[in-house]
Every structure is written in structure tokens, then in C-alpha cells.
Amino acid sequence: MPPAKRQAAAPLEPPSGWTVDAVLKNVKKLRTTMGDQAAGKQTLADVGVSGVTKEVIAMDRHLVTRAIERIAMDAALTIMRGEGFSYTMPVRTASNMLYVPELDRLVLKDKMLERVFANASAARKTAITTRVLQLVLELCGRGIHVTKRDLFYTDVKLFKQQTESDDVLDDAACMIGCTRSSLNVVASEKGIVVGRIIFEDDGDTIDCTKMGVGGKAIPPSIDRVTSIRGDAQFILLIEKDAAFMRLAEDRFYNTYPCVIMTGKGQPDVATRLFLNKVRATLNIPVLGLFDADPYGLKILSVYMKGSKNMSYDAINLTTPDIKWLGVRPSDLDKYQIPKQCRLEMTEHDIKEGKQLLTEEFIKSNPEWHKELELMVRSKVKAEIQALSSFGFQYLSKEYLPRKLKEGDWI
Amino acid sequence: MPPAKRQAAAPLEPPSGWTVDAVLKNVKKLRTTMGDQAAGKQTLADVGVSGVTKEVIAMDRHLVTRAIERIAMDAALTIMRGEGFSYTMPVRTASNMLYVPELDRLVLKDKMLERVFANASAARKTAITTRVLQLVLELCGRGIHVTKRDLFYTDVKLFKQQTESDDVLDDAACMIGCTRSSLNVVASEKGIVVGRIIFEDDGDTIDCTKMGVGGKAIPPSIDRVTSIRGDAQFILLIEKDAAFMRLAEDRFYNTYPCVIMTGKGQPDVATRLFLNKVRATLNIPVLGLFDADPYGLKILSVYMKGSKNMSYDAINLTTPDIKWLGVRPSDLDKYQIPKQCRLEMTEHDIKEGKQLLTEEFIKSNPEWHKELELMVRSKVKAEIQALSSFGFQYLSKEYLPRKLKEGDWI
Structure with missing residues (x-):
């Protein structure tokens, strides 16, 4: 085996003519509008609902x-x-x-x-x-x-x-x-995290900018995660690990200060607790990058609303105010995703899509509803990987910077 | 939420009357007998086989x-x-x-x-x-x-x-x-590692003794993993993450210098490459902790022999000389696992077990064959977790130290 050398990719530059500040302007604006609506901050008492059991709290x-x-x-x-x-x-x-x-x-x-x-x-x-x-x-x-x-x-x-x-x-x-x-x-652990965040895990200082391309496994015991800090401007929540690996290897977070995390599909409890805690502690927006299909939206909803079974712990498990960055059904035309990278929805997909249209979290957000309607009407879905048709690094070099710069989330 | 404090468990002590050196004596002896039989070191040329395609090698x-x-x-x-x-x-x-x-x-x-x-x-x-x-x-x-x-x-x-x-x-x-x-x-990454090992991942120094209880995600690109070092005396390869978490939280590796890793069930390619590389670089024995059922043995065989589909890359993907530490069918009586923690094998289990009895890697090792025969005869299986019936920390405080001290692997 030849001596292994560091085979680093060239540092990520913003698209030509753009500065990092210009790309981040809308994210910073979004942050100021978040105010006290921070996830996990509002309790039943705040909104004046009574006659219900007190919500559970984290205890030592x-x-x-x-x-x-x-x-x-x-x-x-x-x-x-x-x-x-x-x-x-x-x-x-x-x-x-x-x-x-x-x-x-x-x-x-x-x-x-x-x-x-x-x-x-x-x-x-x-x-x-x-x-x-x-x-x-x-x-x-x-x-x-x-x-x-x-x-x-x-x-x-x-x-x-x-x-x-x-x-x-x-x-x-x-x-x-x-x-x-x-x-x-x-719960067993499944999620991974990289980016501009530092925390203590059972007394060890974990600097997630120094976790290589593999990232840090999200710890199973959230109560041992303390002193969360860092200069991240936003959290990029990714549905699957392929896109996570792309961004981790490109060190996307070095150019655009953010935390990148994924629950690798259906998220486990540890990942959802960690997202909630990071979101609440750093008070930065969460931007979601998911497949443009009903399954992607369902996973997004698990992060936002959780499961009925553990509704008693929803305050710690859910992050309601996630912005849907992409890949949205309207992106397929906007970014001219080639026809052959779009997939036909199955009968089951369409049924799932129609079911989602009736759900509260979709109905309450007209823009989300419009996107989902477009998906069901066009009967077409796409994975995040479809962006690879423009080149392997299109996601980190073009798509995401443009999305961020235009504030193109809903 | 009350201010989070570090809730460290008491440091792990060897069972009373034993020293760490006494526990590790057999491991050290095993290491000296390994000689040049190190995994991934022998090539076709070494054993004088000809008339076959040259095996593939890692290239930059x-x-x-x-x-x-x-x-x-x-x-x-x-x-x-x-x-x-x-x-x-x-x-x-x-x-x-x-x-x-x-x-x-x-x-x-x-x-x-x-x-x-x-x-x-x-x-x-x-x-x-x-x-x-x-x-x-x-x-x-x-x-x-x-x-x-x-x-x-x-x-x-x-x-x-x-x-x-x-x-x-x-x-x-x-x-x-x-x-x-x-x-x-x-491949996408699934495995995690903690313990007395330090390596470089794409230029970042990763010290696996400082990865909290969550551990480090095993990097997907093995060629970026370099400068593997550390004072570990052995590798503890764990089938599933529950037992991994127990040992990570107890900081088992602080008391008994080792590397602990798991592929979380069926291992992905990245985990198998990483195990092979750590094993070959540190030249230390690998001790396997798997469920005492046919499925556990099958997973163990994937680490040892790999899949037919990627046989051309077997030299990098497989670690042939893994020792079977536990949980072995004979352990059930030796450690007096309570009857109610033993599970009855299904028809399918028994069929799988009989099939395994005919496989080369079992047949070539009489001690393994004996254990598997015992399993199929008694029609009883057990998970690693069955050890929890003696207390949550029985695994790290009693079972493993005793296994190590007695050199009880085959």
C-alpha cells in the first residue's frame, strides 16, 4: 500500500461574484425574526392552556x-x-x-x-x-x-x-x-454531526470541526451533553447520510458557519433530543434538506411533531419551526433537474402524499401545502442525489449557496 | 431544566483481588503468538498459490x-x-x-x-x-x-x-x-469506535479516549484514516450497540487498554475496512463479543470471511483471525445464565445453525464446531443482554474481566 497522504479537496469557494456574507444575509435576517419562538421554550403555561396534565420536564x-x-x-x-x-x-x-x-x-x-x-x-x-x-x-x-x-x-x-x-x-x-x-x-444512537459546534460529552470536549469526514456520533445520553457553544449561524438538517458525507468532506461548514446533522433516515430519539437542545441553546434556525417525496416529508414531520406514542415528551423531542429548504417539488423545474433524474411516484407514494395533504402541519402552512399539491399533481418525486446530475459537488458549491442567498426556504 | 452536571459513574475496578495486569496476562500472551500471521499481511505469493488473478491492492x-x-x-x-x-x-x-x-x-x-x-x-x-x-x-x-x-x-x-x-x-x-x-x-457509515486509539481523519487528530459516551463514527473513506496509534492491547469487537454503549459509558478501555468497536449488526464495508486496518497496524488480537445464536455467528463470519460478491477485495475487507470470546453456548451454563434469559431457537434458527455446521470456517475449527453443535443440540440461544440479569454492569465488571483473565476465547 503506498504511504497514505492527505488527499484534501480544494477549499470550498462561494459561487463566483458572491461573498460568504452575501450568501448568509438572509439566514441572519431569519435569525432575528425567530425571537422568543425558540423551539422548546414555549410551555403550556405560556399559551394559557389549562386542564391538561403538566408536561414532563428533564430532571437530573x-x-x-x-x-x-x-x-x-x-x-x-x-x-x-x-x-x-x-x-x-x-x-x-x-x-x-x-x-x-x-x-x-x-x-x-x-x-x-x-x-x-x-x-x-x-x-x-x-x-x-x-x-x-x-x-x-x-x-x-x-x-x-x-x-x-x-x-x-x-x-x-x-x-x-x-x-x-x-x-x-x-x-x-x-x-x-x-x-x-x-x-x-x-435509545441506541444512529445520528451524526459535524460543523461549527463544540460541546462536552461526559466531560470530554468535542469540537465538531475536527471530526474528519466521518463526523461525531450523536451521544445516546442527552443529559451528558453540556456546554453547547459555537459560532454556527444555522443548522442544516439532512435526511440521509449520503448528502451529509458530501458536505462533511467538502467542509461546507468551514465556508458557511453551520452545524450539519443527520438521523440517517427515520431519526432516533437521541438525534431528535440533540437537535432540539442545539436549536434551543444556540437559538439558530434549522434548515431541512430532504428528498422531494412523501417519505422525506414524513421524516421531516417526525423531527417537527414527533410520534403520538411519546407525545408526553414532545417539548424535548420536537423542533416545530424547521424551514423546508429543499429539495422541494418546485425546485425540480427551478433548478432544471433533468427528466431522467425525476422518478415516477408509485400508487403508494400518491396515496401517502394525499394523506399528508390532510395533516395539520401541512394544512397550517399554505406554502408547504402548495408544494405538496404540486408533487401529487405532477406525480413526480426526486431524491437529494438527483442534484449530482450537475456534478458531484453541485450541492455544496451551487445549490445550497444559492438557496441560502435567496432565502429560498418556506 | 436543572443545570446539567457531569454524572460520571464510579471508575471501573477489576474484580476484587485481581489486578489489571493479571486480567491482561493472557491477552499479552496471545499477542506474542500472533507473530506474522497478522490479518491482511499474507498474500497469495506468500503461500505460493499461482494461476489466479493478482489480488487487488489499495491504490492512491x-x-x-x-x-x-x-x-x-x-x-x-x-x-x-x-x-x-x-x-x-x-x-x-x-x-x-x-x-x-x-x-x-x-x-x-x-x-x-x-x-x-x-x-x-x-x-x-x-x-x-x-x-x-x-x-x-x-x-x-x-x-x-x-x-x-x-x-x-x-x-x-x-x-x-x-x-x-x-x-x-x-x-x-x-x-x-x-x-x-x-x-x-x-459506503455509507454505520460503525462506531472508542478506546485507546488515536488516528488522523482527513488531517484532524481523533483521540478515541475523548469521544464521550457516544463514540466516534467510523469514517467512510478509509484512505483518509492515517497514523493509527495507541497503547491498546486488544480490540473488542461487539455485535450490537447496546453492549458497546455499556462499555463506552463505563470507560472499560480506561481500565483495560483496548479499542472497542461495533458495526451495529451486519457490518458495512467502512467498518470492516477500519477493523482490518487497525488490526494490521497495531498488530493486536481481536476478541469478538456476539449473541449466542446463529445470526451472531453469521455476522462474525462476515467480519472474518466477507461476502462472495466482494471476494476480490477480501484481503482488505476481512480479518480472519478473530477469537470468539463470547457469548458462547457453553457460557450459558458456565456463567449460570438464568433459564428465563435463554430463548428457545425457532425452526429457522435451527436450520441456520445446521447450515453453519457445514461451513468451512466452522468445520476447520473444532472448538467452534463443538460450541455450535451444543447450540443446535440444546435448541437454546441467548443475547449479550442476557448478562444484564446479573446487574447492568455485570458485563464490564465481572464477565469480561473473567473471560480475559482466563484467556477464555477460542
């Missing part, structure tokens, strides 16, 4: 420990009063969910359920709840994190199926009033 | 450029001689493959095929080959890397299906005599 392990001890104490007291052994917790079914337009997210309403040990149908679930609370107490006491799978395996005899311990984990978070990640039970 | 972009220019020049000369336009390349089908026991890998034999433009059935394929060579020339000229998907999109009209450009990429590598990653076409 000492607060979680105290909350579990209080729950156990309450249970012990009712037993001693001769009232039997039971837990009280918020109902997490769709009937107890409320969409709050001001926050653009689902929250739990105030219906509670009692899980009574003496009730034959609830005895096992009550036992599982007790065991899960005990395990979480142990995790918090030792300050370690485990996966849901690990948790399941600590008592297979009782839990039987992983879905049972998973389900009760969400119950436990709602009972305590904390986020699921506060329970020290984490 | 200047060598690849020269090779492509030579291929184009040859084609031009045959055209000018009036012999028509054609390419000659090694046949990549199973009939042209040879298993070399000394190397424990598949290599291509010397059968060649001619792709003739004037031949109606090969005209399109010849055109595709020409286009792919031209695109690779462009990539090498600019020193940038793209994914297979990017490459496909540069000429959808010609390639039609991505499988067509992918397939010709492998042809191109074989024609040039270089690895596929030398073509600057990379």
Missing part, C-alpha cells in the same frame, strides 16, 4: 430518585391505611391527547388511571411498574445509562415481552413527570 | 488515475488497429472463485472476459463501463469521495438501475486491480 438523577421515593412512600401509606396497593398515572391513549396549535404539538390531557394491585387484570402490570421503578432507582443511584433491551433482560421472568417493560417505562416517566431520557434509559 | 488516487488512463489508451489503440472497442476484465462469478485455506479467504481465479462494444448484448454494458471509468477519473482528479447512489445519479439515463452502475464499479476495481474504496466511491 437526584430529582428522579426523590420522585420515585415519594411514589413508593405514597403507595406504602395507602397500604398502611388499608386502602390497598395502587399507582395513579396519566392515561396515555389517543383519547387523552390534545393538539395545541399555539405550540404545534400534542400534549396529554388530565385523565388519570389507577393501577390497582388487588384487581386481577392489573396485578401483573402493577408488579411490572414496581420493578421498573426499582430498576430506574438503581440506575439513577449509580448514574449509569442502559438501553430498553438491557432493562428487559434484568427480569425476563416478570416482563415476558420487551413491549411490556417498554410500555411501563413511558408510564413511569409520566408518573414522575420527567422525560424518558431522565430515567437513564436511552 | 494518482495510481488509479494512471491505471484508468492506461485502460483508455489500450482501448483507443485496439480501435485504431481496427480491432474494435472492448475491455478485458476478470470474471467475478462463483465459478471463477477459489477458496485458499492458507489465507482462509476466497480469491478470484484467472478467467478473463472480454466486453465487446460491437456485440449487441454487451454494447450497453461497455458504455456503462466507459462512463463509470470516466466518473472515477473525475473523482480521483478532484480528490473527493461519493456514494454509490451519487454515482448512479450522475447518469440515470444510461445506468437506468443503480444495480447496473454498482455492478460495473466492482468490474472497474478488478480491471484496475485496486480496492473499491480506492475508486473514491464509499
